[in-house]
Amino acid sequence: MAFAVRVVIHKENRMLNICDVELVGRTVRKDDLEMNISKSYYADRVVDETEAKTLLQNSSIINMVGKQTIDLSLKLGIGSAKGVKEIEGVPFLIVFKF
Template sequence: MYAARTTPYQGSLMIDICDLDLVGRKLEQNGLVINLTKEYYQQQVIETSQAGELLARCAIANLVGKIIVGQAIEMKLAKEASVKKISGVPFLMIFKFQNN
């Protein structure tokens, strides 16, 4: 289960997804702070299959957590080398280039 937020962005879809158990945590490392608030991240609670659909459709994805980042890598949307860790928690940003 994941906490997810979807936002229309310049005619495309932007998603923010984090592993549900991370909601409410604050990740801090070297001056970088990510607040995983329920108000921002938990617009809805989704299952793995819904996350896969959103990952396939989105133009931009901000992902936090071992499970969702792993799912994106399994879908070949990113490589392991692109994953950063903040306070030991995997973080991944994906930007898909769209040809119009």
Template sequence: MRFYVRTSSYQNSRMLNICDEDLLDRVVKKDDLEIKISKSYYGQRLVEKSEAEDLMRNSSIINIVGKETVEMSVELNVASRAGVKVIDGVPFLIVFKM
């Protein structure tokens, strides 16, 4: 299992954008809302699960997209299912660690 990730710094915190490998460049829609899971936002590099887990554990702000990615974040106790939103069958979640 692999994931696309992009890391950056935001207000002295590590921000991680991460999505399931098969979702890159997909467009999801719900009513008037349209979201492109773009390479420019998520696709800096492709990583294996172990590196994705390390990045999640060590990031303060995480934008998570995809069933596998959301599941991994819950299993790592980084996130809760309570905050998950689903658009066109694709789960989205944003985590802010305090």
């Protein structure tokens, strides 16, 4: 399993943008909402599941998109299934850990 990731560190916060690698470049829409799963936002590099777990566990703000990504996060106890939303069948979740 591969994940596209981008890590941004600002002050004492590590923000992780992570998605299923096959979603990079896709745009999904619902009514007036449009989400561009761009390479510049989500895909500085591609990591395996082991590194994705480490990044998820060590980030304070996480923007995640895709079934595999969210399944992994929920399996680690990060986030809640109640918070998962979908656009065009693509799940996304934002988590703040402080």
